[in-house]
Amino acid sequence: MLRDSSLMLDYPLRMTLPTDPAANLAELIRCPSVTPAEGRALSVLQGMLKALDCTVERPVFSEEGTPDIENLYGRLAGEGPHLMFAGHTDVVPPGDEGAWKHPPFAAAIADGQMYGRGAVDMKGGIACFVAALARYVKTHGRPKGSVSFLITGDEEGPAINGTVKLLEWAVERGEKWDASIVGEPTNPDRLGDMIKIGRRGSLTGRITVNGRQGHVAYPHRADNPVPSLMQLLGALLEKPFDEGTADFQPSNLEVTTIDVGNTATNVIPAKATAVFNIRFNDTWSVESLQAEIHNRLDRAAEENRLRKGAEQPVDFDIDWLGRPSPVFLTRDEKLVETLSASVEAVVGVRPELSTSGGTSDARFIKDYCPVVEFGLVGQTMHMVDERVALTDLETLTQIYLRFLEDWFA
Incomplete structure (x- = not known):
C-alpha cells in the first residue's frame, strides 16, 4: 500500500x-x-x-x-x-x-x-x-x-x-x-x-518436532522430542552442502536457536523447535536447497524414533521464515x-x-x-x-x- x-x-x-x-x-x-x-x-x-x-x-x-x-x-x-x-x-x-x-x-x-x-x-x-x-x-x-x-x-x-x-x-x-x-x-x-x-543467498527455516508431554519419572508414558530434534539437526550439519565454487565460499548452515518452551524441570516437553539459517552459493537455488534440506530431514526422521520401540518415525514440521534471498x-x-x-x-x-x-x-x-x-x-x-x-x-x-x-x- x-x-x-x-x-x-x-x-x-x-x-x-x-x-x-x-x-x-x-x-x-x-x-x-x-x-x-x-x-x-x-x-x-x-x-x-x-x-x-x-x-x-x-x-x-x-x-x-x-x-x-x-x-x-x-x-x-x-x-x-x-x-x-x-x-x-x-x-x-x-x-x-x-x-x-x-x-x-x-x-x-x-x-x-x-x-x-x-x-x-x-x-x-x-x-x-x-x-x-x-x-x-x-x-x-x-x-x-x-x-x-x-x-x-x-x-x-x-x-x-x-x-x-x-x-x-x-x-x-x-x-x-x-x-x-x-x-x-x-x-x-x-x-x-x-x-x-x-x-550468497540466505534461507531461514524452523524445525518443530512434535512429542508428547509427560512426567520425567514415567518416560514410557511420554515422547520426548528433544533427542529427535538433535538427530534432525545432526543430519543437517554432519555433511557439507558443497565445497564452494569459483566465485563463492562453501555454503554454511548455522543453528541460531533451540527452544522447548519449558520452565519446569520435571516435565518432558510436548514439542521442541530449532531455527537455522544457511548462507548458500551458486551451487543451489532457493528451491533446490529447500528440497535438499527436506530430504536430509526426511531420512533422519525415518531412521529415528521418539522412543525405543515406537513404530512411527519422528513427527516434525518445517516452516520457511522471512523472505529467502537468492x-x-x-x-x-x-x-x-x-x-x-x-x-x-x-x-x-x-x-x-x-x-x-x-x-x-x-x-x-x-x-x-x-x-x-x-x-x-x-x-x-x-x-x-x-x-x-x-x-x-x-x-x-x-x-x-x-x-x-x-x-x-
Whole structure:
C-alpha cells in the first residue's frame, strides 16, 4: 500500500552545493533515524539533492503488521546512461548511550574521526556520493545521462516497505537503470580493499518436532522430542552442502536457536523447535536447497524414533521464515571495471572482487540492473563508538567522483 507524500516540501533550503562529505555526514548523523523513524534524515538529504537540481519524491509504503516507512527517490535527469546510487538512512539503535565516548547523534569529531550511529553504515556512503555528484556538477555541469538516488528507511528493519516497493514504484513510473552502486561499507581494513560483486543467498527455516508431554519419572508414558530434534539437526550439519565454487565460499548452515518452551524441570516437553539459517552459493537455488534440506530431514526422521520401540518415525514440521534471498553475481564489465579502475586511480590499489559477507538491498536491485557495492571501511558498523576517519570520507568522495567522470565520459 502506498501513501504518496511526494509533494512534501520538508527540506532545508541550501545556498551552496553540498561538496563537503564531512559536513554532509554531520547533518545526517544528527538525525536520529533509528528504524523505522525517518528522524528528518530524508528531509536533510532532500535539501542536498534539491541544491543539485534533482527532482525528489518521498513515497511512504505500508503493510499490515509492519510500520509505515518513508522512502526517497531523487533524480538528476539527462539524456544518456542512467546510474542509480542506492542505500539507506535508517540506522540500528545506539545501545547504551552512556558507553559511547561521544553522543551517538552528535557527529562529534575527535582525533580525525567523526563519531555517530550510521557514520559508516551507511550515512557516510550517502554523504560521499552526494559530495561527489556536487563536485561533478560544479566542474562539468550536468552529466550526459541521469543519476538517481534510491534511498530507503527500512534496510535495518524488516525490509518490507523499503527498497522492494520503492523499486516497483519507480518502475511503474517508467524508471529504468543501466547500473547501480550500493554504498554499504564493503572494505574490511582499508579503503580500496574490496568491491562486492555478488552475495550468497540466505534461507531461514524452523524445525518443530512434535512429542508428547509427560512426567520425567514415567518416560514410557511420554515422547520426548528433544533427542529427535538433535538427530534432525545432526543430519543437517554432519555433511557439507558443497565445497564452494569459483566465485563463492562453501555454503554454511548455522543453528541460531533451540527452544522447548519449558520452565519446569520435571516435565518432558510436548514439542521442541530449532531455527537455522544457511548462507548458500551458486551451487543451489532457493528451491533446490529447500528440497535438499527436506530430504536430509526426511531420512533422519525415518531412521529415528521418539522412543525405543515406537513404530512411527519422528513427527516434525518445517516452516520457511522471512523472505529467502537468492544468490547473485554481477558480471557487468563496464560497471565492475570502471569502479575498479577508479579505486586504483585514487588509492593505488586494485580492489578485490568479493562475494563474502551477509546480505544487502543489492539482492533486490539485481533484478533491475547490474549492481555492485562499494563504500567505507566497516570495522565499527553497529558497534558502540561507530566512527569514520575524515580522510576516508574525502578519499571515498574522490573515488565516486572519478567513477562518475569515467562512467559518463
